[in-house]
Amino acid sequence: MTWTSALKQTARAGLSVERAKLTPLIAVRGAVGVAIVIGGCLWLGSPVLAVSAAFGAFSAAIATFQRSWRPRPLLALAVAGGLSVSTFLGYLAASHTVLFVLLLSAWTLLAGLCWAVGPVSGLIGTQTVAVMLVTVTLPTSVLGALEHAALIAAGGCVQAALIVLFPVRRWGRQRDALADALAAEADYARRLRHDPVAPFDPQPLMDARLASRVTARQARRRPAQLHGPRTLAEQVRPVLASLADPVVGAPLEGPERDRVRELLHAAATVLDAVASAIRHARPVRLPAEVMDIMEVPVTGDLLTGPARRSAARLLSLLADAVEAADEPVEPTGPVTDGDRPHLLRPAVHRQVPVVLRAVRRELRWSSFVLRHALRVAAVAAVGYLAGTALPFGHGYWAPLASVMIMRPDFAQTYQRGIARFTGTLFGVAVGGGVLALLHPGQYVDAALAVVCVFLMYLLLRTGVAVTSACVAAYVVFLLGIAGAGWEQTVQERVVLTLLGGVLATLSYAVFPAWETSRLRDRLAEWLLAGGRYATAVLDIYARPAERRPRRVREALLDLRAARVAWVKSGERAEQEPVRHRGLSPAAEEDAAAALNTMGRVTIVMEAHLPGPDAEPSPGAEAFAAELGPAVERAARAVREGGDMDWTGLRRRLAEWEAGAGAEGGGVALRAAELLVDALEEFARALNRTRS
Numbered sequence: 001m002t003w004t005s006a007l008k009q010t011a012r013a014g015l016s017v018e019r020a021k022l023t024p025l026i027a028v029r030g031a032v033g034v035a036i037v038i039g040g041c042l043w044l045g046s047p048v049l050a051v052s053a054a055f056g057a058f059s060a061a062i063a064t065f066q067r068s069w070r071p072r073p074l075l076a077l078a079v080a081g082g083l084s085v086s087t088f089l090g091y092l093a094a095s096h097t098v099l100f101v102l103l104l105s106a107w108t109l110l111a112g113l114c115w116a117v118g119p120v121s122g123l124i125g126t127q128t129v130a131v132m133l134v135t136v137t138l139p140t141s142v143l144g145a146l147e148h149a150a151l152i153a154a155g156g157c158v159q160a161a162l163i164v165l166f167p168v169r170r171w172g173r174q175r176d177a178l179a180d181a182l183a184a185e186a187d188y189a190r191r192l193r194h195d196p197v198a199p200f201d202p203q204p205l206m207d208a209r210l211a212s213r214v215t216a217r218q219a220r221r222r223p224a225q226l227h228g229p230r231t232l233a234e235q236v237r238p239v240l241a242s243l244a245d246p247v248v249g250a251p252l253e254g255p256e257r258d259r260v261r262e263l264l265h266a267a268a269t270v271l272d273a274v275a276s277a278i279r280h281a282r283p284v285r286l287p288a289e290v291m292d293i294m295e296v297p298v299t300g301d302l303l304t305g306p307a308r309r310s311a312a313r314l315l316s317l318l319a320d321a322v323e324a325a326d327e328p329v330e331p332t333g334p335v336t337d338g339d340r341p342h343l344l345r346p347a348v349h350r351q352v353p354v355v356l357r358a359v360r361r362e363l364r365w366s367s368f369v370l371r372h373a374l375r376v377a378a379v380a381a382v383g384y385l386a387g388t389a390l391p392f393g394h395g396y397w398a399p400l401a402s403v404m405i406m407r408p409d410f411a412q413t414y415q416r417g418i419a420r421f422t423g424t425l426f427g428v429a430v431g432g433g434v435l436a437l438l439h440p441g442q443y444v445d446a447a448l449a450v451v452c453v454f455l456m457y458l459l460l461r462t463g464v465a466v467t468s469a470c471v472a473a474y475v476v477f478l479l480g481i482a483g484a485g486w487e488q489t490v491q492e493r494v495v496l497t498l499l500g501g502v503l504a505t506l507s508y509a510v511f512p513a514w515e516t517s518r519l520r521d522r523l524a525e526w527l528l529a530g531g532r533y534a535t536a537v538l539d540i541y542a543r544p545a546e547r548r549p550r551r552v553r554e555a556l557l558d559l560r561a562a563r564v565a566w567v568k569s570g571e572r573a574e575q576e577p578v579r580h581r582g583l584s585p586a587a588e589e590d591a592a593a594a595l596n597t598m599g600r601v602t603i604v605m606e607a608h609l610p611g612p613d614a615e616p617s618p619g620a621e622a623f624a625a626e627l628g629p630a631v632e633r634a635a636r637a638v639r640e641g642g643d644m645d646w647t648g649l650r651r652r653l654a655e656w657e658a659g660a661g662a663e664g665g666g667v668a669l670r671a672a673e674l675l676v677d678a679l680e681e682f683a684r685a686l687n688r689t690r691s
Helices: 003-015 024-043 047-064 072-093 097-116 119-137 142-165 172-194 203-211 216-221 229-244 255-280 288-294 305-325 348-361 368-389 397-405 410-438 442-458 464-481 486-510 516-542 549-574 585-607 618-640 647-663 666-686
Strands: none
Touching: 003 410, 003 464, 024 047, 024 142, 024 442, 047 072, 047 119, 047 142, 047 442, 047 464, 072 097, 072 119, 072 142, 097 119, 097 348, 097 368, 119 368, 119 397, 172 203, 172 229, 172 255, 203 229, 203 549, 229 255, 229 305, 229 585, 255 288, 255 305, 368 397, 368 486, 397 410, 397 486, 410 442, 410 464, 410 486, 442 464, 464 486, 516 549, 516 585, 516 618, 516 666, 549 585, 585 666, 618 647, 618 666, 647 666
């Protein structure tokens, strides 16, 4: 993609307004927190303190809207603590330009590295930089610094207290995540009716697993409906794939396939009903015709062999899901959920070593997180110096715009840059027009600022342009409380925001971190994860008495993470103005299809795992012993652009088939054949010499 095409595409994406589910009660709660802080400071007679305290309440509420499974009050307090520290340090250094620039660069570098922990941590780090920039225009005495830092922390504490005192839809995010996972399973069952090898997006299951991680205190208070259905959803997915598969399940045509389609339709209906019951905390309602389909025919089931076992397992899981969702919705004690009593989330202080390890892993030149941190630190310093040199006041708006725009990838940075400038232009025009025409007083300015905050919280998920307009108008009214003239505010805001946006976009062109160059690594990681998952499943067939289901589970989770990382990497690479380096779009598509097939085949094998008393399979053992090293060699070939060779694996498969004889080898052998076919398709997609 050329630079012109990339800029056009990012501009359209940045200016688009998305339809989103609004949360008015949460928006009201956040706006009330800001109003309490501003009103309290104005009542004490200090407009400057009102402006300062408003930053804490405003930023703390923004953090609580992010997609994080941490308790909302904890996020608000974390933001308040970070803002107060950055504010205090900024006050102390603000009177010395060189010292402040050094402090700003160092702090921004650390905030940029926070993206290694996750997007929520990255956003919190960005907000601390933004508040530090704002403080350069405020009093610089130590006592004044402490006072303003305390007020900013108090603003975050007010938001945290409101969340505790006025909870909105308690456990709502966890309910939605679990309901989305079950709804995704229902959609998968419907697609399998028409396409027996349809792909499945594991992202909803991953989100549900993250949502189920709780603290020990939350585990004691979690509603009963959130205990069992997630584990059942995880178990339903391989059974659906096994039932629909034409190789180990029913034939593609005939009475057996008709019965499979009926069961898949019934499964989709049941899963949708369970999802709705969990989302809205009500009993499960099932149509009568679905209950009839789920009854085994009196004359005998049409299904035979593996398909019959899959159908029986599916009906059992669906009954368990309905029963679990129909439990009373009250807090309960600990119950079994998955492979341990609870997916317990470690306390914050116990995550410090994890955070340090995550940051340390990114301290390499090839890391896009490190490049982002260096890029944003340099832009913040240059923007501050440039804004100070220009004949305007409030020069911090230039680096502030840059910091709030910049993200680790190209597409988001350019989308946000265009959207932020457009939204800011509209917001300052509206806010400045209101101030020029009405000349409101302090309390009217405060009320208008709170209205803008409410609109921003309400429309937060509709697009950056919309929220930027609300934030710009909020800043205009907020500075109006402190007596800033609207003419100066509008002119400075527009010019310096444009300067900050230009610096941010130029920085990515000068010092990029293209996702395109990482596609081969992502594909190799996906291949390795798929190989480990298949090996773990085959090991159980090889030695049933030594089965280790935990290893299979962990391998499956790694496979899901690797696939999602590939998908996201590909989406970012498609929007970059660079040529594909060694991977054409056709090769990417064919390779991804082959790895999806590899994962689906392994899931089918997992659905038919033998019991502990089953006979060991020497063929599966030899095949698994060859599969692991072969996949590692292939992953190196993917990274280096070399050829892959699956001859040894094909030979082991032939030996397994010969040893199985007339018995056929069962599901594992038939799945192994599909596995080798998928790996050979993967090689044909990427090998430099095509057969």
